[in-house]
Amino acid sequence: MFIYFLILYSLNLIEMFIRSSILFLNMNYKDLLEKAKKEAPCTTEGKDRFEIPPVKGHIQGTRTIITNLQQIANQLDRPIDHLLKWLLKEMATFGDLQENGSLMLKRKISSGDFNAKVKQYADEFVFCKQCGKPDTKFVTEENLSYIKCMVCGTKKQIKI
Numbered sequence: 001m002f003i004y005f006l007i008l009y010s011l012n013l014i015e016m017f018i019r020s021s022i023l024f025l026n027m028n029y030k031d032l033l034e035k036a037k038k039e040a041p042c043t044t045e046g047k048d049r050f051e052i053p054p055v056k057g058h059i060q061g062t063r064t065i066i067t068n069l070q071q072i073a074n075q076l077d078r079p080i081d082h083l084l085k086w087l088l089k090e091m092a093t094f095g096d097l098q099e100n101g102s103l104m105l106k107r108k109i110s111s112g113d114f115n116a117k118v119k120q121y122a123d124e125f126v127f128c129k130q131c132g133k134p135d136t137k138f139v140t141e142e143n144l145s146y147i148k149c150m151v152c153g154t155k156k157q158i159k160i
């Protein structure tokens with residue numbers, strides 16, 4: 001009889017333990033959900049806040065002077081050399097960075113065309129194809145280059 005009670009008592013204890021574990025897990029899950037909800041608006045705002053600076057500059061004779069290429073490269077978080085090389089190829093023109101940091105292009109290019117090219121660059125080399133966030137980095141692995149998303153981890157191979 002005593003053993004019977006002991007077993008019953010043990011079973012009760014085990015049941016209590018299981019119940020409290022389930023409760024604990026549920027609470028943890030709820031906490032995580034609350035945390036995720038709190039964090040979600042911030043990341044959405046972060047994406048809305050990301051703006052590519054419009055190009056600044058002027059036409060000088062048959063040339064175009066761009067004065068804020070470095071600012072654009074900084075905002076995109078990409079090396080200015082990579083951005084410049086890509087832009088020159090896409091716009092089929094030659095250009096040099098001047099000592100004062102401005103870019104001289106050897107033909108006339110409207111600010112609208114230039115802005116459109118910068119946006120195309122950002123779509124190709126900055127924004128994650130999977131989640132659309134701009135928080136990506138260039139990485140090189142075994143001589144291949146990728147952009148890697150710091151948010152969702154997606155990697156996309158690119159040619160540098």
Ligand SMILES: [Zn+2]
Nearest residue numbers: 128131149152
């Ligand atoms: Zn992503």
